[in-house]
Amino acid sequence: MVMKNPEYIIKLENVTAGYLITPPGIRSLIKTRYIVLKNINLSVNKSERIAIVGSSGSGKTTLLKVILGLLKPFSGRVFIYEYDIYRLPWRERVKILKKIGYVPQDPFKSLNPMLRVKDILREPLEAHVIRGYKESKIESKVKSIVKLVGLPEKVLEMYPEELSGGMRQRVLIARALVSEPEVLILDEPTSALDVSVQAQIINLINDIYEQFKPAILLVTHDLSIAQYIADRIIVIENKEIVEEGLIDNVLSNPQSHFMKMAVSSYKDNKNKLKLEF
Numbered sequence: 387m388v389m390k391n392p393e394y395i396i397k398l399e400n401v402t403a404g405y406l407i408t409p410p411g412i413r414s415l416i417k418t419r420y421i422v423l424k425n426i427n428l429s430v431n432k433s434e435r436i437a438i439v440g441s442s443g444s445g446k447t448t449l450l451k452v453i454l455g456l457l458k459p460f461s462g463r464v465f466i467y468e469y470d471i472y473r474l475p476w477r478e479r480v481k482i483l484k485k486i487g488y489v490p491q492d493p494f495k496s497l498n499p500m501l502r503v504k505d506i507l508r509e510p511l512e513a514h515v516i517r518g519y520k521e522s523k524i525e526s527k528v529k530s531i532v533k534l535v536g537l538p539e540k541v542l543e544m545y546p547e548e549l550s551g552g553m554r555q556r557v558l559i560a561r562a563l564v565s566e567p568e569v570l571i572l573d574e575p576t577s578a579l580d581v582s583v584q585a586q587i588i589n590l591i592n593d594i595y596e597q598f599k600p601a602i603l604l605v606t607h608d609l610s611i612a613q614y615i616a617d618r619i620i621v622i623e624n625k626e627i628v629e630e631g632l633i634d635n636v637l638s639n640p641q642s643h644f645m646k647m648a649v650s651s652y653k654d655n656k657n658k659l660k661l662e663f
């Protein structure tokens with residue numbers, strides 16, 4: 387199976403995924419499948435920016451876990467380039483997954499409180515990314531990445547609890563970028579932040595895109611953010627992709643129930659939005 391230079395970076399084929407859950411009561415030894423996503427087909431091309439929207443609990447984070455090699459689907463296949471990741475030995479899988487940088491949903495819960503920022507940022511480098519990196523090179527890489535995300539160097543000596551929400555989000559973005567990923571996945575990167583800070587983070591994401599042109603997968607419930615960042619939008623409802631297309635087309639002519647509702651409240655609120663990007 388050698389496909390040279392496929393156009394996509396990520397491709398999901400007929401993915402059905404969810405969790406094994408233990409029903410309450412005496413039968414608790416028997417695990418049952420709780421299906422969250424059904425027959426998902428999706429591809430992400432080089433440098434493409436995609437927004438994923440859907441109501442709370444519709445499976446957006448679950449979809450990201452599947453893409454990140456963290457949750458094996460019940461059926462279907464997940465490719466990163468030509469590699470069927472869940473069929474690769476763990477070590478190989480980890481190597482391929484380095485191409486994806488991940489900014490998890492909650493900046494307050496996602497950083498190890500015991501580590502200084504410099505160690506949080508060194509971790510991916512030391513773990514596997516660039517073995518044989520000299521100490522001085524790791525240090526300069528960490529410094530440059532902190533600068534890139536707009537943080538002052540003194541932050542390197544600080545612990546997460548000393549940082550504001552916006553700064554933590556920048557640290558998470560920096561951590562996702564140290565391995566020089568070709569895909570950047572962001573799960574609701576602004577929902578825990580104040581409006582003014584939201585705009586800064588959105589601008590940062592766009593700056594990063596202009597500089598490195600990674601593909602971007604952005605989960606958001608905010609259509610203004612989706613419109614500002616993404617080229618394409620994917621809508622998940624009732625476990626399935628119910629709508630997808632170029633974002634301007636979908637916003638001007640929504641088809642699914644979810645998008646019709648979302649677009650109408652978006653238009654109502656648009657004038658009220660104070661975000662200045």
Ligand SMILES: Nc1ncnc2c1ncn2[C@@H]1O[C@H](COP(=O)(O)OP(=O)(O)OP(=O)(O)O)[C@@H](O)[C@H]1O
Nearest residue numbers: 405407420422440441442443444445446447448449
């Ligand atoms: N580890 C888990 N075990 C069992 N069920 C889970 C687990 N994680 C999530 N779920 C369930 O899977 C469904 C989808 O959850 P998911 O977190 O993917 O939704 P989401 O679209 O990201 O929601 P939100 O917008 O609130 O972040 C929900 O019903 C959730 O309760």
Ligand SMILES: [Mg+2]
Nearest residue numbers: 446447448491
């Ligand atoms: Mg989620």
